[in-house]
Amino acid sequence: MYRSLTALACLMLLAGCPRQALFVVLPSEEGGVGAVSVDDGKTVTTLDRPYATAESRAGSSEPVEESRGNIDVIFRRAFAAQPILPQHFRLYFVLGSDELTPPSATAYRLAFDDIKRRPVYQVEVVGHTDTLGDLRTNQTLSLARAAAARDRLVRDGIEPAAISIVGRGKLDLIVPTADGVAEPRNRCVVITVR
Amino acid sequence: MIAAAGIVRAEEAPIAQIKKATGQATILRSGEPRPASVGDKLFVKDVIETGPDGAIGLTFVDNTVFSAGPDSQIALAEFQFDSTNFRGAMLADMRRGTLAVVSGDIPRSSPGAMKVKTPTALLGVRGTTFAVQVYPDH
Numbered sequence: 117m118y119r120s121l122t123a124l125a126c127l128m129l130l131a132g133c134p135r136q137a138l139f140v141v142l143p144s145e146e147g148g149v150g151a152v153s154v155d156d157g158k159t160v161t162t163l164d165r166p167y168a169t170a171e172s173r174a175g176s177s178e179p180v181e182e183s184r185g186n187i188d189v190i191f192r193r194a195f196a197a198q199p200i201l202p203q204h205f206r207l208y209f210v211l212g213s214d215e216l217t218p219p220s221a222t223a224y225r226l227a228f229d230d231i232k233r234r235p236v237y238q239v240e241v242v243g244h245t246d247t248l249g250d251l252r253t254n255q256t257l258s259l260a261r262a263a264a265a266r267d268r269l270v271r272d273g274i275e276p277a278a279i280s281i282v283g284r285g286k287l288d289l290i291v292p293t294a295d296g297v298a299e300p301r302n303r304c305v306v307i308t309v310r
Numbered sequence: 311m312i313a314a315a316g317i318v319r320a321e322e323a324p325i326a327q328i329k330k331a332t333g334q335a336t337i338l339r340s341g342e343p344r345p346a347s348v349g350d351k352l353f354v355k356d357v358i359e360t361g362p363d364g365a366i367g368l369t370f371v372d373n374t375v376f377s378a379g380p381d382s383q384i385a386l387a388e389f390q391f392d393s394t395n396f397r398g399a400m401l402a403d404m405r406r407g408t409l410a411v412v413s414g415d416i417p418r419s420s421p422g423a424m425k426v427k428t429p430t431a432l433l434g435v436r437g438t439t440f441a442v443q444v445y446p447d448h
Contacts, residue, residue, distance in 0.1 A: 136430045138443040144412070151436040163440075172430035191441045193379035194408040197365035199329030201412060202373040236349040238327060238369075240393075288394075310327075310369045 137172040138180075139163060140187055145201065202310035203230050206290075207265060209303040212248075212257070214264040217300075224268065227307045231274055238310050239274065241265045243283040246302035247295045251285060259283030265305045324351035325389045326370040330377070334361025357385045360407065372398055373414030374424070381446070382407020387427070391416060399423040410441045 141150045143166040151164035156177040161170045169182040188195075205227035207220040216224065231237050243262035245254040262281035270276045291301045328350045335346040338357035346358065346366055358366055360382045367377040372391045378384055383405040391398035396419040402409075404426055417424040417435045424435040428444050 134445070136445050137428050139431070139433065140441045142410075142439040142441060144437070144439040146438070150413075150438045150440055152440050153434040153436070154431045155434065156431040164436075172428075175430050177431045187441070190443055191379065191408050191410055193365050194377050194382075194410040194441065197330050197332065197367040197377035197379065198410060198412070199367040199369050199375055199377065201375055202369060202414070234329075236327065236329060238371075282393075284394075308373070310373055 133173040135171050135173055136175070137177070138182065138190065139170045139177070140182065140191075141166060141168045143167075199310075200234055202308060203227075205230070205307040205309070206304050207307065208300060209261050209305070211298065211300075211303065214257070214260040216264075224265075227309060228269065228272055228274070230309050231269070234309070237275075237278055239269065239279045240308040241279060241281045242288075242306045242308075243281070244288060244290055244302055244304050244306070245286050246299040247286045247289070247293055247297050249286075251287075255283055255285035257283075258285045261303075261305050265307060322353060324371070325354055325386065325391070326352040326368045326376075328352065328366060328368050330365070330367035332365045333363035333380070335364045335366040336360070352386060354386055354389045357383060359383045370400075370414060372396070372400070372416045374400070374416065375412040375414070376402070377410045379408035382409065384409060395419065397423075401425045401427060403427045404442060404444050405429070406444045406446050408441065408443045411435070411439070413438045 139154050141152060141163045144150050154161040154170045154177045161177055161179055163170055169180050170177050171180045205223055207223050208217045210217055231239060241262040243258035245258045262283055266279050266281045289302050290304060291299055293299050328346050328348055331346045331348055336343045336359040337346045338359060360366055360378055360380055362380050365379050369375050385403040387403040388401035396415040398416040398420055400416050413424060413435050417437050422434060426433040
């Protein structure tokens with residue numbers, strides 16, 4: 117009896133029903149505006165600014181105001197469990213070589229320090245080249261660059277099993293150019309740490 | 311021969327790694343519970359579950375980051391990712407609890423391909439940082 121009365125009250129007044137779910141867009145660390153759409157099967161609510169919030173009651177989802185203070189309380193434990201976010205580093209190489217440019221020693225150190233601050237880590241090293249030379253030479257060179265970065269990390273104590281390497285040759289350019297173009301910014305490896 | 315077939319299945323690629331785990335945190339794999347520990351790899355169809363004092367943080371291979379608070383259950387229902395073009399698809403099925411997300415490469419390269427299902431609504435993720443709470447059954 118009580119239950120059916122509650123159900124009736126729900127139908128008459130959505131706000132009288134218990135909240136079933138809460139959806140919140142948060143400011144992103146990169147500063148970009150995030151967005152999610154909330155589709156309850158009948159209507160779609162788009163949340164596209166920081167702290168835009170929707171809730172579900174009686175199966176229907178609608179925008180709602182929720183204070184930042186409440187959001188922080190509701191998600192405190194979830195936020196506290198957030199891992200260190202993934203990071204990317206670019207290291208540049210000498211023309212035709214798997215030797216780092218002198219300024220890239222700093223970038224290497226930043227990548228290394230970032231790996232070391234993580235309790236567990238996975239590292240991906242992707243090698244690239246510019247478009248001088250043929251496909252096969254560049255494929256080999258890009259992999260050699262990735263391997264050189266990997267070997268240096270391993271020498272410095274990073275777990276080899278946690279590092280994967282791949283060479284993309286001149287098929288995946290960091291800076292798009294025509295074929296046969298010397299472009300220092302394309303002679304690089306991208307290290308992703310997560 | 312039979313062993314070889316088993317190895318192929320075991321070698322299905324991991325999709326995520328546990329980065330933080332506190333209190334009661336469990337992985338359900340094929341229905342079997344096992345304690346979730348920092349460093350553990352997760353596979354498609356694994357379910358992460360936390361108790362009243364539990365929390366768990368994980369990072370996917372597309373660089374999406376999930377962190378769940380206490381009394382949560384989230385199934386990693388679908389996940390595909392191609393690291394050469396960053397395209398893929400992902401569906402997390404959230405049954406209860408709290409979840410904070412920082413999305414990675416999949417929604418950036420494949421708009422509309424990252425979704426979070428809850429009992430009352432389906433979330434389409436355009437990016438990047440958001441949070442969901444699903445209340446327990448009333």
